[in-house]
Amino acid sequence: VARTASFDRDVVLDALMTTFWTHGFEATSLDALERATGLKRQSLYNAFGDKEAMFLASLAAYGEQVGRPLQALLANDDPRQALQAYLEGHLKILSDADKPAGCLFATCSSELGARDDRLGSQMRVETQASLDALNVIFRRWADQGNLSAEMKPETFAALLTAMVRGIALLARSINDPDILENAVDGALQVLQPSIHVK
Amino acid sequence: VARTASFDRDVVLDALMTTFWTHGFEATSLDALERATGLKRQSLYNAFGDKEAMFLASLAAYGEQVGRPLQALLANDDPRQALQAYLEGHLKILSDADKPAGCLFATCSSELGARDDRLGSQMRVETQASLDALNVIFRRWADQGNLSAEMKPETFAALLTAMVRGIALLARSINDPDILENAVDGALQVLQPSIHVK
Numbered sequence: 422v423a424r425t426a427s428f429d430r431d432v433v434l435d436a437l438m439t440t441f442w443t444h445g446f447e448a449t450s451l452d453a454l455e456r457a458t459g460l461k462r463q464s465l466y467n468a469f470g471d472k473e474a475m476f477l478a479s480l481a482a483y484g485e486q487v488g489r490p491l492q493a494l495l496a497n498d499d500p501r502q503a504l505q506a507y508l509e510g511h512l513k514i515l516s517d518a519d520k521p522a523g524c525l526f527a528t529c530s531s532e533l534g535a536r537d538d539r540l541g542s543q544m545r546v547e548t549q550a551s552l553d554a555l556n557v558i559f560r561r562w563a564d565q566g567n568l569s570a571e572m573k574p575e576t577f578a579a580l581l582t583a584m585v586r587g588i589a590l591l592a593r594s595i596n597d598p599d600i601l602e603n604a605v606d607g608a609l610q611v612l613q614p615s616i617h618v619k
Numbered sequence: 620v621a622r623t624a625s626f627d628r629d630v631v632l633d634a635l636m637t638t639f640w641t642h643g644f645e646a647t648s649l650d651a652l653e654r655a656t657g658l659k660r661q662s663l664y665n666a667f668g669d670k671e672a673m674f675l676a677s678l679a680a681y682g683e684q685v686g687r688p689l690q691a692l693l694a695n696d697d698p699r700q701a702l703q704a705y706l707e708g709h710l711k712i713l714s715d716a717d718k719p720a721g722c723l724f725a726t727c728s729s730e731l732g733a734r735d736d737r738l739g740s741q742m743r744v745e746t747q748a749s750l751d752a753l754n755v756i757f758r759r760w761a762d763q764g765n766l767s768a769e770m771k772p773e774t775f776a777a778l779l780t781a782m783v784r785g786i787a788l789l790a791r792s793i794n795d796p797d798i799l800e801n802a803v804d805g806a807l808q809v810l811q812p813s814i815h816v817k
Binding site: 443445447448521522523527528530531532533534535536541544545548549552571572573575576577578579580582583584585586587588590591593594595596600601603604606607608610611612614615 | 641643645646719720721725726728729730731732733734739742743746747750769770771773774775776777778780781782783784785786788789791792793794798799801802804805806808809810812813
């Protein structure tokens with residue numbers, strides 16, 4: 422007889438995600454995942470698979486809840502407003518005292534991205550996919566005459582990605598919100614001259 | 620009778636540093652440290668202390684060998700040349716196929732910087748110290764009229780720190796050297812207008 426899961430999968434997944442976001446992959450113990458979810462490991466295994474599978478499910482949930490809405494902010498018709506919303510959206514999440522420090526994706530791509538295994542491969546694929554998505558957006562800006570002729574779309578994509586990941590990384594090791602605000606203000610200040618609004 | 624260490628401490632420390640640089644703190648096993656150094660754990664404990672102590676010694680060695688020389692590149696009298704040398708210096712290390720991917724400090728401040736323990740505290744102290752050092756340099760640039768009036772020294776310091784850490788983070792999860800070059804070129808391109816050379 423198949424057992425019926427007696428818990429809300431989304432609530433449990435949220436607790437798993439928050440635990441990995443707090444500690445990273447390696448430092449997250451099965452004990453911590455049990456405590457966060459209130460479930461025994463066998464129930465977690467049955468529902469999600471092993472620790473790697475729980476992590477990958479958390480990463481996907483983070484993409485849905487955090488990554489995708491942030492990227493959607495770049496869809497604004499006015500590219501200056503889009504860029505401002507995108508950077509300020511990052512600042513808002515990174516400053517949210519109810520969330521773990523930093524960005525799950527930045528933290529774990531740094532921790533796992535150089536590994537020669539399934540997790541490393543997944544982090545590399547997702548990093549490239551997120552760069553590709555920005556490339557598409559900024560090529561469109563360039564085609565519309567919204568990107569300065571001296572700024573190549575792929576340069577802008579790599580630079581903006583490095584900036585938001587770097588700001589997320591600072592948020593992991595700096596408690597001072599002024600420093601994050603400075604970094605975001607500075608990013609806006611130096612990037613805006615590359616954007617032309619007609 | 621005190622035992623005499625029969626190994627070159629600097630060579631062993633270099634092997635420890637390279638191992639932590641490759642894997643981060645948590646994913647570095649004592650087995651890996653033994654393999655990298657050719658020493659048994661008891662010899663390592665006698666010479667350095669426990670794994671945390673080996674990590675902190677590695678971090679200090681990394682600061683000497685990598686962090687300090689990079690920061691010294693900002694001392695050039697011409698601030699545009701200084702900034703270019705600083706960013707290209709990061710690119711050179713991050714592109715060095717003989718070194719582990721990324722930056723030990725960026726990787727481990729992301730992994731450990733939010734922890735409520737001795738390691739977390741050390742990463743926060745060092746992150747703040749490196750920001751403070753850049754603040755001093757850029758305040759001098761501002762006093763000398765080398766920084767645009769619209770660019771606050773602390774904004775420039777936070778932004779540049781986020782950029783180089785973010786580029787280091789990309790180097791961990793992207794194998795394509797063109798993307799790192801794009802990010803560094805873009806950083807130079809958007810930062811240089813804030814620097815005035817008289």
